[in-house]
Amino acid sequence: MENVLEITDATYSAFIENTDAVVFIDFYSQTCGPCQTLLSYLPDLSKHYKEDAVVIAKVNVASNPKLAKKFMVRSVPLSIVVGRDKMVKNAEVGLLGKDAYFKMIDNELKKNTGFFSRLFG
Secondary structure, X not given: OOOEEEOOOOOHHHHHHHOOOEEEEEEEOOOOHHHHHHHHHHHHHHHHOXXXXXXXXXXXXXXXXXXXXXXXXOOOOXXXXXXXXXXXXXXXXXXXXXXXXHHHXXXXXXXXXXXXXXXXX
């Protein structure tokens, strides 16, 4: 998979309600240099995971002020991981090394691989 989903104020609620995947969201600004670097990482993250397990998404904070407010975005880039239970599980502000983003996602995936999780979702 090499698909990065653009989430907007208008699409977020329906998307999050209808997905069973772990969701990695990058909040960014077009004028932010570190944001542009992180945006370049997203296709690699997307290719690494199965589409039904992880969705890689991005949100332009200038175009989507409701989402920026909902997630209390004060600085960009802001990266969050939303678990299958629709709750924010991890958040990191600033540009990290690419491996740190894989680790954020992998940590959440590992929480959902136990015996009872496989049986009862």
